[in-house]
Amino acid sequence: MTVTLPDAHIAPSILSADFSRLGEDITMTMDAGAQVIHFDVMDGHFVPPITIGPLVLASISELVHDRGGILDVHLMIELPENQIEAFAKAGADVITIHPEATPNIHRALGMIRQAGCLAGISINPGTPAAAIDPVVELLDLCLCMTVNPGWGGQAFIPTSNDRIAQFRSLLPDIVTLEVDGGISLETIAGARDAGANLFVAGSSVFGAPDPPAMYKALAAAIA
Numbered sequence: 751m752t753v754t755l756p757d758a759h760i761a762p763s764i765l766s767a768d769f770s771r772l773g774e775d776i777t778m779t780m781d782a783g784a785q786v787i788h789f790d791v792m793d794g795h796f797v798p799p800i801t802i803g804p805l806v807l808a809s810i811s812e813l814v815h816d817r818g819g820i821l822d823v824h825l826m827i828e829l830p831e832n833q834i835e836a837f838a839k840a841g842a843d844v845i846t847i848h849p850e851a852t853p854n855i856h857r858a859l860g861m862i863r864q865a866g867c868l869a870g871i872s873i874n875p876g877t878p879a880a881a882i883d884p885v886v887e888l889l890d891l892c893l894c895m896t897v898n899p900g901w902g903g904q905a906f907i908p909t910s911n912d913r914i915a916q917f918r919s920l921l922p923d924i925v926t927l928e929v930d931g932g933i934s935l936e937t938i939a940g941a942r943d944a945g946a947n948l949f950v951a952g953s954s955v956f957g958a959p960d961p962p963a964m965y966k967a968l969a970a971a972i973a
Contacts, residue, residue: 753820753843753844753867753868755786755820755844755868755890755891755926755948756785756786756948757926757947758942758947758972758973759784759785759786759947759948759949759969759972760783760784760786760949760951760955760965760968760969760972761784761786761787761788761822761928761948761949761950761951762776762779762784762787762788762950762951762952762955762956762965763788763789763790763902763930763950763951763952763955763956764776764787764788764789764790764810764952764956765788765790765801765902765952766902766903766952766953766955766956766957767956768956772806772809772810773810773813775956775961776810776813776814777813777817778961778962779955779961779962779965780814780817780819781962782961782962782963782965782966783965783966783969784819784965785818785819785820786819786820786822786948787810787814787819787820787821787822788822788824788930788950788952789802789807789821789822789823789824789842790802790824790826790952791803791823791824791825791826791827791833791837792826792827792899792900793826793827793828795827795828796826796827796828796848796850796851796899797826797899797900798900799900799901803833803836804833804836804837804839804840805840807821807823807837807840807841807842808839808840808841810841811840811841812841814841815841820843820844821841821842821843821844822843822844822846822928822948823837823842823843823844823845823846824846824870824872824893824930824950825837825845825846825847825848825851826848826851826872826899826900827851828851828852829851829852830845830847830848830851830852830858831847831852831854831857831858831861834847834858834861834862834865834867835861835865838862838865838866838867842867843867843868844867844868844869844870844890844891845862845865845867845868845869845870846869846870846871846872846891846893846928847859847862847870847871847872848871848872848873848874848899849871849873849877849881849882849885850874850877855871855884855885856884856885856888859871859885859888859889860888863888868890868891869888869889869890869891870889870890870891870892870893870926870928871885871889871891871892871893872892872893872894872895872899872930873892873893873894873895873917874895874898874899875895875896875897875898875907875910875913876898879913879916879917879920880920882917882920882921883920886920886921886922886925889921889925890925890926891925891926891927891928891948892917892921892925892926892927892928893928893929893930893950894910894913894914894917894927894928894929894930894946895930895931896910896913896914896929896930896931896932896933896937896941897930897931897932898931899931902952902953903952903953903957904931904932905932906931906932906933906934906936906937907931907932910929910931910932910941911940911941911943911944912944914927914929914941914944914945914946915944915945917945918944918945918946919945926947926948927945927946927947927948928946928947928948928949928950929941929946929948929949929950930950931950933949933950933951933954933968934951934954934968935954935967935968935971938951938968938971938972939971939972942971942972949968949972951965951968954968955968
């Protein structure tokens with residue numbers, strides 16, 4: 751695999767972008783320094799909302815890749831193994847799935863790597879961190895959910911930093927530890943100090959009066 755995730759980096763989540771000007775919002779954050787674009791997929795089953803799929807991913811793939819960026823796809827869907835090939839073909843560089851969503855997590859992570867993508871696992875707040883133990887050798891990324899998945903704009907769960915530290919202790923140093931949910935100027939330093947090195951930021955960036963300035967402020971907070 752040729753994709754390398756950057757260390758200590760903010761990944762803007764386009765879930766909170768303006769979809770009437772999606773390309774402009776992506777360009778704006780990449781001009782501010784973003785190298786990783788986070789792409790949230792929800793199916794109305796694993797989580798109640800329905801969001802976006804391979805067609806939207808394919809529509810932004812060239813824009814992101816031509817600028818040297820990485821598409822970080824987070825599948826909050828049931829039976830993600832049925833959709834891995836479609837997202838890989840649409841341009842995903844990283845595909846992250848939930849063990850709570852499939853009885854075949856080991857097989858599904860192997861499928862992600864076979865499709866040419868980096869393989870990630872995402873763990874919900876109510877799931878024990880030890881859920882990663884059986885598949886740790888297949889992981890390029892571990893995503894610690896710091897809110898319950900499904901909605902942007904939620905508050906950071908206060909006990910999350912302890913979980914982040916627990917995940918960091920269980921993972922090889924080469925595995926990226928990503929956090930998603932409630933990341934802001936008030937919470938990002940604590941998550942960094944606990945061991946996270948990739949930070950998903952949606953509403954805190956795109957909901958700010960000046961998104962590029964907020965992106966840069968978050969990046970400075972983990973520099």
